[in-house]
Amino acid sequence: MxxxxxxxxxxxxxxxxxxxxxxxxxxxxxxxxxxxxxxxxxxxxxxxxxxxxxxxxxxxxxxxxxxxxxxxxxxxxxxxxxxxPALLPAGPFLRARCRMLAEMVNSGIQPLQNLSVLQRIKGELKADDKAWCMYWIDRGLAAFQAAAQETAGTYCLGNAVSFADICLVPQLYGARRFGVDLQPYALLTRIEAACASLPAFQAAHADRQPDAVPA
Amino acid sequence: MxxxxxxxxxxxxxxxxxxxxxxxxxxxxxxxxxxxxxxxxxxxxxxxxxxxxxxxxxxxxxxxxxxxxxxxxxxxxxxxxxxxPALLPAGPFLRARCRMLAEMVNSGIQPLQNLSVLQRIKGELKADDKAWCMYWIDRGLAAFQAAAQETAGTYCLGNAVSFADICLVPQLYGARRFGVDLQPYALLTRIEAACASLPAFQAAHADRQPDAVPA
Missing domain, CATH: 3.40.30.10 (Glutaredoxin)
Known part of the structure; x- marks a missing residue:
């Protein structure tokens, strides 16, 4: 592949x-x-x-x-x-909760902070693209955390990594990049830390990619 | 439910x-x-x-x-x-193509035209929310049609209704509402017409809901 x-x-x-x-x-x-x-x-x-x-x-x-x-x-x-290994939990209901969390990032936050959108916000509308991003990320993470509280263990859905964690981790990197205060999101940063201890997450990190640009 | x-x-x-x-x-x-x-x-x-x-x-x-x-x-x-009845085709590859089309609407177009976003574009950024919408819808439908061409029959994926059609039909209503020219999207409007002949699509139409407001 x-x-x-x-x-x-x-x-x-x-x-x-x-x-x-x-x-x-x-x-x-x-x-x-x-x-x-x-x-x-x-x-x-x-x-x-x-x-x-x-x-x-x-x-x-x-x-x-x-x-x-x-x-x-x-x-x-x-x-x-x-x-x-399965990256969705068992049973239609928990799978739906998992996909719901994933979609809160995938359709609820990320589309509003992606590059093509920010280029229009800044370039055409002459507006503050950072403030724009912070608003949507903060709003989305608050909702994500409220929903995740119902199912979280070590990870978003109990004690197995799932789509929800896979979407959450890169989104938290984006949140920091755009200056969002993560203090209110203790559950999410705790899950992020658990993920960060796994080799699969470590190797996937932005900074570890062949095209990464050192800060 | x-x-x-x-x-x-x-x-x-x-x-x-x-x-x-x-x-x-x-x-x-x-x-x-x-x-x-x-x-x-x-x-x-x-x-x-x-x-x-x-x-x-x-x-x-x-x-x-x-x-x-x-x-x-x-x-x-x-x-x-x-x-x-199944609303996803059989086999991982066609299912992926179906979900890809659905996501092109779900995460690629709709999040940029939803009410909370338009309220910020118009209210806070004092920009033209209709022009904003038209840009993203037009760009997204062009991509959707290019991708759908590879699998379309009567519907987006062969001759069975799927998630892709379910996402497409309400998006085309939105496109008209925001004034997008659908002339270049003959494949998509043909699929829309096929869906419109099905009672399930008819009963789900915006105008048929109990809270609909007549034009």
């Missing part, structure tokens, strides 16, 4: 964690979101991902090469194709 | 379609997103949905009442709990 990724893209980071947790080897293909106006806008990348977003997972199915976009769709694919 | 819904909420609409397709009866509980500053911000609603978004599905599992938010998580729950 090939993963088109950018070191600091939180959606790419989610898929890196899942691939590592499932012990799946992959080739890392960096796509620079900023250089030359953004490599994701090139004709070559648009041909494999018309939404011009990261990540894209290249897989071979039935002898044919295919491209999958959208991190949550990719996580579900990996879960169905490589079920062990 | 109870569905907390608003007639014009595209995310509520998705769940209404799925419930209808699976033949599941539910009680409709209207939550007015605008009246009195928005009923979704009330303490009562926040207690069941801390993200303050619609829809919320109330279900009873193990003799206990639970609340599920996030439309895609709810669709997956319904699919696992009530597998027939």
């Amino acid at each position: 090939k993963l088109y990724s950018y070191w600091r893209s939180s959606c790419s980071w989610r898929v890196r964690i899942a691939l590592n947790l499932k012990g799946l080897a992959y080739e890392y293909v960096p796509v620079h979101l900023v250089k030359d106006g953004g490599e994701q806008h090139s004709d070559a990348y648009r041909a494999i991902n018309p939404m011009r977003t990261l990540p894209t997972l290249e897989v071979t199915e039935g002898g044919k090469v295919h491209h999958l976009g959208q991190s949550l769709a990719i996580l579900e694919y990996l879960e169905e194709r490589y079920p062990s | 109870k569905l907390y819904s608003y007639w014009r909420s595209s995310c509520s609409w998705r769940v209404r379609i799925a419930l209808n397709l699976k033949g599941l009866a539910y009680e409709y509980v209207p939550v007015h997103l605008v009246k009195d500053g928005g009923e979704q911000h009330s303490d009562a609603y926040r207690a069941i949905n801390p993200m303050r978004t619609l829809p919320t599905l109330e279900v009873t599992e193990g003799g206990k009442v639970h609340h599920l938010g996030q439309s895609l998580a709810i669709l997956e729950y319904l699919e696992e709990r009530y597998p027939s």
